[in-house]
Amino acid sequence: MESQKQKPRIAVFGLATLGGGAKGMGIPVLVDLFERLSIHFDICFYSLINHNADVASSSIKIKQPTSWRIPGRLKYFQVMMKCFFDHLHQPWDVIFAISPYPAGAYAVRLGKWIRRPVVVQMIAYEAASLPGLGCMDLTIPWLAKVTRRVCHETDYLVTVAHIQKEIAKQCLPTQRDIDVLPLRINSERFPFVRKSVSFPVHFIHIAYYSLLKDQDTMFRAFAKIADKIECTLTIIGSGYDIPKVQSLLQSLGISTKVHFVKFAAQSELPGYFDKAHILFHPARFETGCAVIQEAMASGVVVCGTSVGILADLGEDYAVAVPPGDDVALATQTLQLIADKARYSEFQQRGHQWITTYGAVWAADNYLQYLDSIVDKDSS
Missing domain, CATH: 3.40.50.2000 (Glycogen Phosphorylase B;)
Incomplete structure (x- = not known):
């Protein structure tokens, strides 16, 4: 033989x-x-x-x-x-x-x-x-x-x-x-949940605190959004339990609207995505960014910066603004929330893309x- x-x-x-x-x-x-x-x-x-x-x-x-x-x-x-x-x-x-x-x-x-x-x-x-x-x-x-x-x-x-x-x-x-x-990512691990924007709008962010991920820009953008609509922000990651972060949240008046989870295994993320409408990801530099892929697979629309995978995909799949621009991020996110048809288009395109190119x-x-x-x- x-x-x-x-x-x-x-x-x-x-x-x-x-x-x-x-x-x-x-x-x-x-x-x-x-x-x-x-x-x-x-x-x-x-x-x-x-x-x-x-x-x-x-x-x-x-x-x-x-x-x-x-x-x-x-x-x-x-x-x-x-x-x-x-x-x-x-x-x-x-x-x-x-x-x-x-x-x-x-x-x-x-x-x-x-x-x-x-x-x-x-x-x-x-x-x-x-x-x-x-x-x-x-x-x-x-x-x-x-x-x-x-x-x-x-x-x-x-x-x-x-x-x-x-x-x-x-x-x-x-x-x-x-x-x-x-x-x-393996998109089969992240069940797709079709949803439309409702209030309060639930934002989610998944990353450790760092200059690279630029959460300070995210906090400033979220504060501008919170002045206009009812919303909450859930953050999964470490490094936020420092005076600098707590002081910034208090000065922006969003301490009661931001909730922290220090760690979640990948298998636990679908439960968080299921409740979220928008993933905030304002990084100053990125590459393939698995969390953006996971959000798209789950039916969560992404609002972030034009770096890494969002720069590769272009503006037909997500809100993508220049890094560090909290005004543009807040403005375009509010425009997306007000445009239910565009939100649905982003949701469908993102899901189709990651299931095709997974x-x-x-x-x-x-x-x-x-x-x-x-x-x-x-x-």
Whole structure:
């Protein structure tokens, strides 16, 4: 009997991406992506920090560093060497790194050793530099140097949004090829609820408090809206229990209208979306933004800024104003609330878009992309 064809082998490097972070959830869109890809590829995830293997797919092998207290870079090197020795036992076809540092830096080094193609995927602000946002990688000198080197030396460089690609080309700067492979949610996990705007209007915002997410602009816009109509704002995320936020809410007169939930698992979000009319998302920088996709899948209309996925989609799917403009955000949101037909159009278009271009579509794109790399390298 002819033996079954062996799957191509992919080594994935990341920071507990498939099961990590404060709540051990990892990044759900990436967990979903690699679970789907594991049907076609033999995947081993090399977590550069300790990983909650309980939440990972049983079809994906997990390797992680020792639990001993040693410097982070020694742990990264240890994990890279595990991948190297695994390659000697059974060769890898592709090395895939999630983010230029630390995953990309060690993946590129390993790729040179074992002469295998390396893909570096940028999922956030790794190759962006915006005024006033010191949290970005390119604003930290040593990290900027490493990021630029990795983005130059990797065989394949990927972003998850078209506008992210354009910003990366400007900020790195580079003329090299950058491929766009979006990440998408599994819309089946977010039941669609058809609704029309009613009062009080329920706004929802899901993000940690930061300059990047620009919640101060959101609070100012919401205060202007609350002066005109009856409304509430539910915020899911951490970092709001600081004097600055409480003082701003009091000065704007909206303390009683804003409600906080420190954490909600992804499985709990449909219950919050079910009660919401509008997702507020006024970020100063974004990429694929899963929460916008989740809202659209649920029938919640998005009012935000023209960055990331909203910039890619355009104004036919959501309210999208320039970052930092609370007046425009409030004005256009009020106009949307008053226009029931337009609200319904946004709701239907958003839902149709994410159900058409969801997780299955995204995984198929990655499958074809990785297959082409394997075929090219083996020819």
